[in-house]
Amino acid sequence: MLQGAFSIWGRDMLVLRRSIFSELLAVVAYPLTLYLAFGFGLKGYISDVGGIPYPLFIAPGLISMTAVNAAFDESSWSMWFHRQVQRTIEEYRVTPVTVYDIVIGKILSGFSQGAIKGAVVFLVIMLCTPFRIDYSHLPAYVFCLALASMTFSCLGTICGTVIDKPENIGRVQSVVIVPLIFMAGIFFPLSSYPASILPVVRLLPTTAVFEGARDALLLGAVPTGYLINLVLSAALSFALAVYTFNRKMAE
């Protein structure tokens, strides 16, 4: 069972291994730059947020952002590329593997990339900055991040499946993904929002990801509401990804 999915995942990991250095260099540069620019550049203006030093406030979000972005990128572009350019999805589809194997394999690949890249950014921030955590909080944080990466990997798979023009994937990232991420409390507390829209913002899956991840890493526990949001988002996005891929292949 799922042998086909693991074969496809294995292929993606082999390809990642070949270009791991350049991939990690690229993926580390952006969040590290943001951390240094905002965490240290603004330190003189923003000393703390709710009692948490500002660099410590933004670090978990940057690590989470790296992980979910990597998961989305890998799933969306990989699915698109294999479908539209290389047409290797057709090669997979004339073997005994099922449609579910293919989509699960791609989701696993996105999730793995998110996990690896998030972990590397975490290590780099730990090494290069005074950011420090209580390591007993790591399991809760990793669990939160795993659910988030799964969700974004599924969303990436959906995009890579339904979108035929590559520029439209970039547009989805610019118009949907990045705003959802940046407005979910990475750089500022949610209390900055007007009280009238705060309940809506709290319901967003990205809020659950970034606020939940911060609480997990700094306080050791994910608030129940966010945890339920994360689990439901992961489950729903997975079901939608499988349905979308199945339907596209049937077309």
Added chain:
Amino acid sequence: MTQAITLHEITKSYREFTAVARFSLQVERGTVFGLLGPNGAGKTTLIKILTTLMRPSAGDAFVEGFSVLSEGREVRRLIGVVPQENNLDRYLTARENLILHARLHGMRPAAYNPRIDELLEMTGLASRQHDFPDTFSGGMQRRLVVARSLVHEPRVLFLDEPTTGLDPQSRRALWEYIRGLRHTMTVFLTTHYMDEADALCDRIMIMDHGVSLADGSVGELKDAFSRAHVYEVEFRGDADGYERVLAGLPWVRSVERNGGSYRLTLSGEDALKPLIDSLAGADIRKISLKEPSLEDVFIALTGEKVRE
């Protein structure tokens, strides 16, 4: 059961048009079957249905007794597919492409490694197995795709326009290879090259616009249309004026000009005398009967040259 492939009343329709209409076919096990027709005839649609990439609008198809509709997974265990476009994974080496295919078929290393070694030797790619397909010539890529389709020892091999885009030398090399596969498996190929169908196939079906037009061995088709009555007429001097005259004759099905000579397909053998009568007084250098090629068969069936 001796039928490797059966198509029963297959129809594939889209909103605006019908690609294949009530198409039926049986292919005997261990033979090389060719589906011949111009671009847009419906050949790739049929292959996609047989390889479970597409569902028909109506009808069913069976590969080694397994239905493509209800037993797709079983069908895919038995088939190898060489698609029209090379869909090699450019981020994997030649060998890794074959290994991935083997794993997708559930093969273990002890089974697939020797098989891959054998196939790489047979296709002349052993020395390049650790290179990436982007560095291969078109012919080498095609051979790799064929090798990939054979890793799991399929019982039925589908080749969709296998030599399109290849240079003549690579085409002939691939033909030799395909000839070597006959009797070890059933081969179903589509092509719009007459010479390819002629060279490879035990049996040919000619199709266009989603329907079958003729079916038989190469020899049978040519014999049936040996009275397709293709004549070559060569005129002395200025031959310009004859084209319109010839095309206007009711028993001339088609006229093809090549410099000073015309290739005429007549409606029947009794059209020869009226033709000679019509050309009485014309300055004819030569008039000869042409043994029909498959192209002539196609023109006789459709009244058109093959669309490229």
